[in-house]
Amino acid sequence: MSELPFRAPAQFEPLCFAEAAESSHWFVFSADRLLVEMGPLERPSDDLRVRARPAWARLPLQKNHNWLGAEPKRTLYLGRLGGVGCWAAELGPDAALPAGMAWEGLRPLFSVLDDDHFALAGRALQLLQWDRDHQFCGRCGAPTEARRDERVRVCPACKLSAYPRVAPAVMALVHRGKEILLARSPHFPAGMYSALAGFVEPGESLEQCIAREVAEEVGVQISNSRYFASQSWPFPHSLMIAFVCEWSSGEIRPQAGEIEEANWFEVLQLPKLPSKISIARRLIDAVCQEIREQT
Numbered sequence: 001m002s003e004l005p006f007r008a009p010a011q012f013e014p015l016c017f018a019e020a021a022e023s024s025h026w027f028v029f030s031a032d033r034l035l036v037e038m039g040p041l042e043r044p045s046d047d048l049r050v051r052a053r054p055a056w057a058r059l060p061l062q063k064n065h066n067w068l069g070a071e072p073k074r075t076l077y078l079g080r081l082g083g084v085g086c087w088a089a090e091l092g093p094d095a096a097l098p099a100g101m102a103w104e105g106l107r108p109l110f111s112v113l114d115d116d117h118f119a120l121a122g123r124a125l126q127l128l129q130w131d132r133d134h135q136f137c138g139r140c141g142a143p144t145e146a147r148r149d150e151r152v153r154v155c156p157a158c159k160l161s162a163y164p165r166v167a168p169a170v171m172a173l174v175h176r177g178k179e180i181l182l183a184r185s186p187h188f189p190a191g192m193y194s195a196l197a198g199f200v201e202p203g204e205s206l207e208q209c210i211a212r213e214v215a216e217e218v219g220v221q222i223s224n225s226r227y228f229a230s231q232s233w234p235f236p237h238s239l240m241i242a243f244v245c246e247w248s249s250g251e252i253r254p255q256a257g258e259i260e261e262a263n264w265f266e267v268l269q270l271p272k273l274p275s276k277i278s279i280a281r282r283l284i285d286a287v288c289q290e291i292r293e294q295t
């Protein structure tokens, strides 16, 4: 299996503190859009949320943030990629665009931006959000402080530590003979179906979470959950953990408000599927191939 998008690059060393100013990759965000030097919008996209992709895009390589022409709201040192420093920065919504640059969402930059840079952009987006959301202690309200040796914000008054948060979520592709169960959430693009997914609750194992989510969302009982793969998912800060499981009983009853439609699909007659950016597509493709090979 080729590597999933957002996988940490092999040549990346995470660090929290830069020893010296040097030419570095800059991952500058305003809200959820990344600042890139970008070619014309012309390539079609396989992501139904994206109309077109830029023909090419690249990150700025700069020594410090002066080239931005505005003071960033925050900067975070991410570490080194192949020996080159990497910085994340956040600009306010009113910041002027540096000459020759453009703001672009991460989805259209998939397979356009260098894969390693794309993965680190996902990391940068999550860390900037964490830093923004933990400026004050959640327990006593005092301003928190960053540490140089560890990615954490600590409250000097009550010592509470706020580490970057990752929310585990399971994804389940249920199959029954030659069919797979796909569903539509109301916020999906028109016509698109995907595997079921949901966040893990406190006090629950991954296997219990899958059984609960599948039962809640479509009213079906499952067995034999088998781990498939996992993917960091920065929209906003999830870890998607994907499983294949077998239908054991029950008819489909979509959960009101959560599932607009759910159906069994034959592997040769599939609806529109999610983009290859997500583990959902990888999971669906792998299971369909397995079913086709068995029949």
Ligand SMILES: [Zn+2]
Pocket (backbone or CB within 6 Å): 137, 138, 139, 140, 141, 142, 155, 156, 157, 158, 159, 160
């Ligand atoms: Zn505190």
